[in-house]
Amino acid sequence: MLPAGQIGPEERALDQLLSADARRPPEQRVAHLDALRADPRWAAPAWQALLAVERCAVAPGDSAGVLAALEARSGASGDVYLQIAALKCRQWAADHAGNPSENYRYAREAWRLIGQVGMPTLAFRVARNYADEATYAGAIDEALTAIDRALEIARTAGDPRREADALTTLAMIQSDLGQHEDALRNSDRALRLDPELSRSDEKLLARSALQIAARQYDEALATLRRGLELAERQDDQETRLAIRINLVDVYNHTRRLPQALALSADVVAEAERQDFEYLKAYAWLVRGFALAAAGQIPAGTEAFDRGRVWFENGGQVGEVARALRDWAQMMARAGRWEQAYRAAERADELRERTQREAREKNASFLAAVLESSRKDLDIERLRHQGQTAELQLQTERLNRRTTFAVAAAVLLSTASLLFVHLRTRRVNRQLRDANAALDYESTHDPLTGAYNRRHFDRFFARRQAEGGRVLLVLLDIDHFKAINDRHGHACGDRALQETSRRLADCVRSDDCIVRWGGEEFLLVIDDPAGAEAERGFVLRLLDAVGATPIEFDGVRKSVTASIGFASVGLGEGFDLDRTLADVDTLLYRAKSAGRHRAVGRLCGVAEPVTLLPTPPVADTVPA
Template sequence: MSRLHRARASRVALAALLLSFGLSGPAAVSASDSHDRQLDTELAQWERTGYNEPKEALQGLQALRSSRAEANRPDHALRIDYTIGRVQAMAGDMDEARRWADRLENRPGGQPLALLLRAEVQDRSGQPVKAGELAQQALADLDPGCPQETPTFQVKAGCDWRSTYTALRIVARAQSARGEPASAEVRLLRALELAQSAGDTFATLMVLSQLALNAQDLDQPAVAQQRITQALQLAQGDVGATVRLRIVESSMAALRNDTKSQLALLEDGLRLAAHTTARREVASMQASLADAYMHTQQPARAAMLARQALPVVQEFGDQKLERTLRHNLSVSLVLLRQFDAARREINRVIELARGDNDAVRRILQLRELGEAYAAVNQPREALRLYHEERSLSAETAQRKRESALRQLSHKYDIEARQRDLELARRQQALQDQELTNRRLAQYAGVGLAVLLGLSVVLMGVMLVRVRDTNKRLKANQSLLRAQSERDPLTELANRRHFLSVMDREAGDAFRGALLMIDIDHFKQVNDRHGHAAGDMVIREVARRISQAVRSDDLVVRWGGEEFLVFARTVAPSALQHLAERILSGIGSQPIAIAEGSLRVTASIGYGHFPLAPALLPQHWEQAVNWADMALYTAKSQGRNRAHGIEAVQAEDAQALSQVETDFEAACSRGLVRLQTLLGPEQPADGTH
């Protein structure tokens, strides 16, 4: 017997064994249902084989496609052809996968599977947002056939649960890439319900691992640990699944800044994978280890591992992992001062990401590159990446807020519709009562008068209730608007509120003072003391800033560890004293945290607008940018200080724009005169 037939025979036997241990449902099932489940299990096994051995899987699937038993079932033929296209995508042959999608589209019932296969191609090409759009279209036809509530023992006949499950996970990845983890969780829980209902252990543990990462994005570490523990319990004895879960565990450890655990998990996973034929799992482990070494200041080892993994990743056409590897390689090369080679890798990453809207990944890449350039004293490139990252972070944060507001608004809309339905029901009951009253009026006039009186009372009660309901609804809507403009951690105004103030009061002729404030070395606070301590520091700094400013000044949490003060009426001569009070207020006394106390300082950039001496009009966004550039100068010259813009030599708007374009050079040439204020002197034992 050939190796192919032996492999196929063993997998058929394994399929039957799996069916007997949890996939077969109740004992009394039809022959058709049994055949459907056996095919589903066999296709799932070929998919797993195809991840590392696509040629073997494609040969087995082609043999299955040609068998006489399957030729008489069009629905089975569709699922087999979809699986062939999916394995082609796993192998990196995207053109062949697209051809299989075209074939599916032209056959009865093949449209949703064609859309799903095209979504797979986009997802494996590193385009998660485009993939999510296609998968969402496929779900419109796939999901209605599946049960909407958890069944007692199995999915119902007519439900292509595996395709629906795959589409839900792709949509969830797209939502995570757009910075919408709350929406992604809804999709993943639905996928988990389907996998558990079908009794598929591997599918269940895979979606549990995705739920664990999503819980990390939602800042729910306990939930994330619970999910990954469930997945590991299911994976016992399955080396391939355990290796994949080690990668997920290491990602979670990295998010917790637990570098020791991250390296231990990756090295254990690499040890497990090395004793198998799982070349892709080995490459994935090498990629994750390269990332870990990059973040632990071992750029040479990171670059070596990235170069070892690249050939395998390119062989399988895994552009998503290739992007990660090349990014880690570019950061490592920057740290090794091999700038030309680093730029080539950066350009290759940009080329691979063309058309992708994965903002979360791009923000992380910009931050890591900026920190690397700053570490090797390349301030111009670091500043450019810093501004690009901040702009993209602001857009992503806005999308997160809008997503949360949409969900909250949807909740209130449902409650309003329920109230309307209840009102309509009561009004209908009232109308029915009136009809009854009319019939009774034929027999008793007195009874008519009584019933009419009762009707008037009921209508009055209803009107009062409707009025009260409308008042509560309006109050809830006002509260929602107010909450959307407050930062929940500090209770300060947020960026949304500041933008609304600027829309009302500012424009192209902004007047007043701006102070941009950034907590020094805040990342070290999170790394050394944890995010809970970081939150305590942010709250206390917000309180100290609020105490230092005047009652009519607006204090805004600008984002992360940054704050903005808008002083509408402060005189230019008094602005220096305001900056001194804020510096002293933040840095003069330590901040109490759970582990003891912590000394924290801040850097400030400030200016009074329009800028002296020309007093040229500026839009408020330009004013914010000037204060931001002064802040960056303060941080680059030692932190724990404030730099204020005293004067700018510019006769017209064009000259002012040129100074703004290259602020650092303008300062060097004396076109910008800065005022420097030093913060409180810190003790010799350090600040953190």
């Protein structure tokens, strides 16, 4: 007899046939699946269900006949496998029609029946797929429960390919929770279990999303390029478009605005031509971010809202919450504080609502299961009262049902604890945000969002007490007076805000950017890693400020900066005022030598060095 949870020889043979089919074009897969469904060897309901699920997944827009046959057979027989297959076919038809709320509903109904499924391959598919849909819907507690079940099924069956698939999904959930190191670690484990993942355009797309979330943009770019090659080779239009959307995301994060603007326009046009509604929504989202990053806030907001509304109307509030959180950060960088606050507030509302609804659904479902178990036990006890042999059988049934009830209660407790944990984290974050908002005006420059001198005094006093080394960088916008005189103070303010935002993209969380006065910014870079790292960082600042033109009165002009810097130790005898005066002198030397350069002292180098950006920036604002 086959051990519980193991894949039998017939199931394995069918699974191998379906796995081999995955490499064929869709029309060939459909023809082969229809032939297998007509084969008498696979006439049993369980095999028919597995084949129907695969058939509907491959051609969701052409599954009406399959669904009608499933519902007719399942209605007559009450077979749970056929019921699950009908639910999955309905789910993928809803997904194909662009109805994510129905998609999630059918996935959840199939998940509720998983305890009655004895086929590991089908049970795994139900659990892993529900984890995906629950994640998209923002029901993270349910997603974690489902993927834990999928991992258990794969490991019990000794199936490394499916275990790798489940680990990939778990990594996506962990990334959504901000657990980026764990997510990448599980993604690496999945690749070790199944090296074929590195040759799947869809899996490479998933890995790139983890790398983007972890801010490993160079790695994400390399992964996306490999995935794009595979998708084009396999003529996989859907994955190709999704990969290009993620490429826009990378360009947005790495401030490659020309590439982001050009590619986002292309993917929007391509998405409108393709029959993938959800990708249209994603395309409009990344287009909105690209336009906003380029300073085109009204057009960016319009594009972002087109994508957001599709997800919100479809009930995918988890995706909406994530997008709104990122949009709030974008608006804050642009100095649009009111828009940033509204977006952040709406994101928190949606996340809180999603978790509350998920918890209520879990509680209602599990309570119903427990009540049903109690009623069944009462009926059995009365029916077999007084019969010793039957009472022994009843005891076994009671034990099994009690075990199930306890497991259900543990599941509820686990889901509740996770919900409470996530809610507590959100409440704590909201309290921190509220306190930060109260402190904001006293520690930040209202125009640029950079820190002010009051904050610097407190920050540097603490940093000096810790000792070690810092890099002090004093940056001055070139020809700032000419900007104000020629284009007006509103354009001067725009130049200050954009410069502050570009500097923020170059520093780490432990570093500090201060608006020092007028058009000057002071940066404190914590614990620089030697002279070469300092040289590279200063050159990146010069390039970041001058790389992309800023629009003034409809004319795009590049704005450059000059820099004075010094790498200093904070030991005994350190004098801040004397050091700042020295850095100011070095800045003056950079401006006197022609501007758009840096002059300063690197770690371990006695004499000041001059650093020139490459390539030079054209169309600068003249003096």
